[in-house]
Amino acid sequence: MKRSNLKLVALLLIFQFLIMPNSFLIYTKASTLEINPEFGGAPQIDGDLSDEVWDDAFKTTVNLTDLPTNLWVMQTDTHLYIGLSFNLHVDVEKSFLGIFISNSTSQSISNLKDAKIIQNTNLSNGDYEFLDYYINNNVFTLDSESNGNGAEKNKTDDWYYEFSIPLYCNDPEDVNLKYDHSYGFNITWGYPDVYPGDNIASAFVVINIQTPTPAAIDPIALSLFIIAIIISCITGAYLSLYLFKITILKKKIKRVIR
Amino acid sequence: MPKFEKGKLNKSQKSQEFNQDFAFRSLLFSLLLGIFFFIISILFNVADIFSLLLTSEEVLILEILNVAIKVLASLAFFFFMLISIGNYKDLLGKPANWKDIAFLFCLTLFQTVRNTFAFGITLFGLILMVLYFYIIQEV
Numbered sequence: 001m002k003r004s005n006l007k008l009v010a011l012l013l014i015f016q017f018l019i020m021p022n023s024f025l026i027y028t029k030a031s032t033l034e035i036n037p038e039f040g041g042a043p044q045i046d047g048d049l050s051d052e053v054w055d056d057a058f059k060t061t062v063n064l065t066d067l068p069t070n071l072w073v074m075q076t077d078t079h080l081y082i083g084l085s086f087n088l089h090v091d092v093e094k095s096f097l098g099i100f101i102s103n104s105t106s107q108s109i110s111n112l113k114d115a116k117i118i119q120n121t122n123l124s125n126g127d128y129e130f131l132d133y134y135i136n137n138n139v140f141t142l143d144s145e146s147n148g149n150g151a152e153k154n155k156t157d158d159w160y161y162e163f164s165i166p167l168y169c170n171d172p173e174d175v176n177l178k179y180d181h182s183y184g185f186n187i188t189w190g191y192p193d194v195y196p197g198d199n200i201a202s203a204f205v206v207i208n209i210q211t212p213t214p215a216a217i218d219p220i221a222l223s224l225f226i227i228a229i230i231i232s233c234i235t236g237a238y239l240s241l242y243l244f245k246i247t248i249l250k251k252k253i254k255r256v257i258r
Numbered sequence: 259m260p261k262f263e264k265g266k267l268n269k270s271q272k273s274q275e276f277n278q279d280f281a282f283r284s285l286l287f288s289l290l291l292g293i294f295f296f297i298i299s300i301l302f303n304v305a306d307i308f309s310l311l312l313t314s315e316e317v318l319i320l321e322i323l324n325v326a327i328k329v330l331a332s333l334a335f336f337f338f339m340l341i342s343i344g345n346y347k348d349l350l351g352k353p354a355n356w357k358d359i360a361f362l363f364c365l366t367l368f369q370t371v372r373n374t375f376a377f378g379i380t381l382f383g384l385i386l387m388v389l390y391f392y393i394i395q396e397v
Contacts, residue, residue, distance in 0.1 A: 224372050228304045231368040238365065239293060242346075246285065249349060253278055 032107070033062060033205045034182070037075040039212065045162045047153030049083045057083065064189050065201035071187070077212045078168075080177060084161040084187065093123045094192040097152070097161050100135065101175045102184030105206045109138050112186060114175040116163055118150045119193055128152045133195065134173040140195040143173040167209065179211040281345045288342035295335040302328045303369045303376065328376040333383045336366040340391065359388065 040056030049072065057074040064086070072083035082099060098117040102108075115133035132146040147169050153160040167177045177183060186204050190197030301307050308324040339362055340354075347354045363384055370376040 221372070225304075227368060227371050231365060231371070232300050232304050235296060235365045235369070238361075239289075239296065242343075243289070246289065246346065249346070250282065253282065253349070257278075 032105075032184075033060065033203075035060065035071075035073050035205055035207045037073040037080065037207060037210060039076065039210065040074045040081075042076050042079060042164075043074070043081055043083075043162065045149040045151045045164050047151035047160050047162050049085060049153075049160050049162065054083055057081070062187065062203040062205060064187060064203050067189065067201050069187070069203070071205070073207060075167075075210055078166065080165045080167060080207070080209065082161075082163040082165070082185075084159075084163075086159055086189075087157050088159060088189075089157045090123065090159075092191045093120070095120050095123070096190055096193060096195075096197070097159075098186075098188045098190070098195065099163055099165070100186040100188060100196070101165070101177075102186070103175050105182045105184050107184060107186075107204050111184065112138075114173070115140060115195065116148050116150055116165060117195065118152045118161055118163075120152070126154055132174070138196065141173075143171070145171060145173070147171055147174050177209050179209055182206050182208045278349065281349050285342050285345035285349065288338045288345065292335055292338040292342055295331050295338060299328070299331040299335050299369050302331055303372060306372065325373060325375045325379065328370055328373060329379045329383060332366050332370050332376075332380045333387065335369075336362060336384060336387060339366075340387075363388065 035058055038056050038058045041053040043051045043053040054072055054074065057072040059070065059072050062069050062071050067086055067088060069084055069086040072081075074081040074083075084097065096117050096119040098115050100112045101114040101116070102111040103113045104111050112135045115131075115135055117131040117133060118128050119131055121127045121129060128151075130146070130148075130150040132143040132148060133140045134143050135141075148163065148165045150161065150163045152162075165177065166174075167179070169176055175183060184204060184206055186202055188196060188200050188202040190200035190202075302324070308320075308327065340359070343358055343362065344354050347358070367377070367380055367384060370380045
């Protein structure tokens with residue numbers, strides 16, 4: 001083989017190696033889980049997922065890296081509710097579970113703008129706090145006003161988390177979740193209390209915020225309402241007639257007295 | 259003798275006049291109260307303004323208060339209207355008949371048709387009220 005050809009082959013091989021990892025990533029990247037939340041009632045945010053309200057939730061399982069996690073998603077007209085549970089033996093004092101919200105469906109870290117975090121402060125006492133952070137280019141800044149809520153419950157190695165995230169939140173430090181729009185949610189467990197954290201397990205899901213369907217009109221309730229209106233009109237007419245009769249009677253009495 | 263008879267007639271006439279005046283004032287005052295409670299009943303039973311003031315969370319005490327206002331407004335309407343009609347018929351010289359009472363009974367009862375509890379309690383209250391008036395009339 002000629003020297004020049006050899007150089008060309010070598011260049012081609014180098015070029016192929018440079019391209020390969022990217023194309024490999026593109027084709028092997030797992031398809032992102034898309035969730036259409038179910039509508040239901042507003043659960044009490046206390047870390048108790050046995051609340052009957054959660055029966056209506058969309059339920060699935062995701063892997064926080066390799067940690068199987070139950071993910072429940074539910075929506076009301078005003079809030080998005082996320083329930084999470086997993087089994088994990090934790091012996092670190094300051095673990096956290098965070099939901100990092102993207103302003104689009106992109107997994108890119110630059111698109112993550114909001115973080116709702118439950119931070120354990122004292123594992124032995126079960127103390128935790130809910131934190132609302134604003135993310136700007138992977139720099140986490142505590143929100144001046146905390147929006148949403150979160151709670152944690154721990155039974156030996158079973159961990160339960162509940163989050164409520166407001167929709168149409170106009171706070172510039174939060175992602176404004178709107179109906180009929182999709183947003184990426186990065187669910188991250190990690191430790192200690194530095195975000196996004198070095199020791200983390202995470203999963204990325206896309207949640208399609210649903211537009212509430214107008215409540216169906218109950219025909220019985222509507223009929224009863226119409227009956228009540230008709231009866232009120234009849235009563236009003238009856239009272240008017242009665243008042244008219246009384247004025248005539250008063251005139252009659254006056255005439256008789258004279 | 260005629261002078262004595264004339265004086266007697268004037269006294270009974272004055273008494274009759276006083277009774278008529280009293281009955282008329284009672285009729286009018288009861289009617290005004292009836293109209294007042296009818297407006298309250300419309301606001302709470304038909305427009306259901308109490309539910310509009312409530313949040314999505316159901317609080318038992320507020321629910322009880324809601325039903326109580328509905329029932330009391332309806333029963334008060336029936337009570338004052340019955341007194342008013344009774345006085346009106348009395349002034350006309352004939353007693354209130356069953357048709358009048360039944361008509362008023364239905365008008366009162368169907369105001370609460372939107373709420374099952376209010377409807378049930380109002381029905382019970384109305385029956386008690388009618389029985390009470392019937393018994394005191396007989397006694």
